[in-house]
Amino acid sequence: MRIITFFKKSIKILLDMLLPARCMLCGAIIDSSGALCADCFSKIHFIASPICEICGLPLELEENEKQMCARCIHKTPRFKRARAAMVYNDNSKNIVLGFKHADRTESAPVFARWLVRAGEDLLTDADIIIPVPLHYTRLFSRRYNQAALLAKEIAKELNGNNIKVCYNALTRNRRTASQGRFSKSERYKNVSGAFTVKNPKIIAGRSILLVDDVMTTGATFDECSRILLRNGAASVNVLALAKAIN
Ligand SMILES: [Zn+2]
Numbered sequence: 079m080r081i082i083t084f085f086k087k088s089i090k091i092l093l094d095m096l097l098p099a100r101c102m103l104c105g106a107i108i109d110s111s112g113a114l115c116a117d118c119f120s121k122i123h124f125i126a127s128p129i130c131e132i133c134g135l136p137l138e139l140e141e142n143e144k145q146m147c148a149r150c151i152h153k154t155p156r157f158k159r160a161r162a163a164m165v166y167n168d169n170s171k172n173i174v175l176g177f178k179h180a181d182r183t184e185s186a187p188v189f190a191r192w193l194v195r196a197g198e199d200l201l202t203d204a205d206i207i208i209p210v211p212l213h214y215t216r217l218f219s220r221r222y223n224q225a226a227l228l229a230k231e232i233a234k235e236l237n238g239n240n241i242k243v244c245y246n247a248l249t250r251n252r253r254t255a256s257q258g259r260f261s262k263s264e265r266y267k268n269v270s271g272a273f274t275v276k277n278p279k280i281i282a283g284r285s286i287l288l289v290d291d292v293m294t295t296g297a298t299f300d301e302c303s304r305i306l307l308r309n310g311a312a313s314v315n316v317l318a319l320a321k322a323i324n
């Protein structure tokens with residue numbers, strides 16, 4: 079195993095020497111691999127306070143004492159808190175899609191650094207990180223789960239903090255249609271009953287941090303939280319690379 083890791087690392091070093099690092103968005107040559115050029119970096123809307131203390135939505139101003147958005151005041155989600163590194167807009171969408179569908183997995187360590195920054199408070203509370211699972215048929219066609227890669231790199235980034243990533247606690251038991259085509263209420267229906275806790279012992283009494291690439295309405299995270307809490311998790315927080323804000 080060590081020999082394989084050694085060869086993999088050697089090949090990567092060799093490739094880094096031969097091929098220049100490129101910006102993950104525009105392809106311009108840059109210093110470090112998996113990152114952005116200065117121009118593209120300025121086009122990304124990184125989320126900073128003031129934000130809704132529940133769902134992490136950027137707020138226009140310090141809206142009220144409790145710092146909650148209208149949606150969370152109306153209906154509190156099942157997860158305790160959600161945070162995201164950046165707003166899901168045309169630029170971040172290209173980054174996320176490249177990471178998800180075009181094998182641009184070398185960006186994962188950079189994303190993990192953004193996620194650790196965005197989810198600082200949540201990570202101090204977390205016992206276990208659980209990536210939102212793909213259905214096995216989708217995993218087969220895509221070859222990797224982008225959420226699992228992010229979770230793995232977050233744990234690496236925090237190295238020594240004793241947070242474990244649990245890849246098999248939660249499974250997706252049916253192939254749900256992509257959430258993009260649905261209205262908000264349809265999205266909740268689409269993922270209802272889609273997840274199962276495979277190993278309740280692992281999550282019992284634990285504080286869970288769910289990780290995924292994008293949070294749109296939060297329907298998927300809400301459903302995962304419901305099933306985790308029902309199976310004995312103490313609490314669920316949520317961390318996403320990008321968050322839709324409309
Ligand atoms: Zn660029």
Ligand SMILES: [Zn+2]
Pocket residue numbers: 130131132133134135146147148149150151
């Ligand atoms: Zn909110």
